Amino acid sequence: MTPLTLAPHEMMEIHEMLNFKTICLAKSKMMQGLVFDQELKALMQKDVEQSIKALQDLQSLYPATPIQ
Numbered sequence: 001m002t003p004l005t006l007a008p009h010e011m012m013e014i015h016e017m018l019n020f021k022t023i024c025l026a027k028s029k030m031m032q033g034l035v036f037d038q039e040l041k042a043l044m045q046k047d048v049e050q051s052i053k054a055l056q057d058l059q060s061l062y063p064a065t066p067i068q
Contacts, residue, residue, distance in 0.1 A: 006061075018058050025051040 006014070028047045035041045 014058055014061055018055065021051050021055050021058065025055065 025048060028044050028051065032041055032044050032048075035044060
């Protein structure tokens with residue numbers, strides 16, 4: 001089995017996704033304080049939890065994957 005390697009443009013795309021998800025996470029966390037509807041607040045909390053999981057998954061690719 002060959003080890004996973006990424007091309008420079010693929011690593012840049014991962015970096016862009018990390019930036020985007022970080023901004024989404026910060027926005028959802030910040031907006032939760034302004035929302036009074038409990039269903040919407042629960043939905044936003046679920047988004048925060050999923051964003052944290054996505055960030056962890058993306059971050060795990062950084063150190064483990066060499067660049068070609």
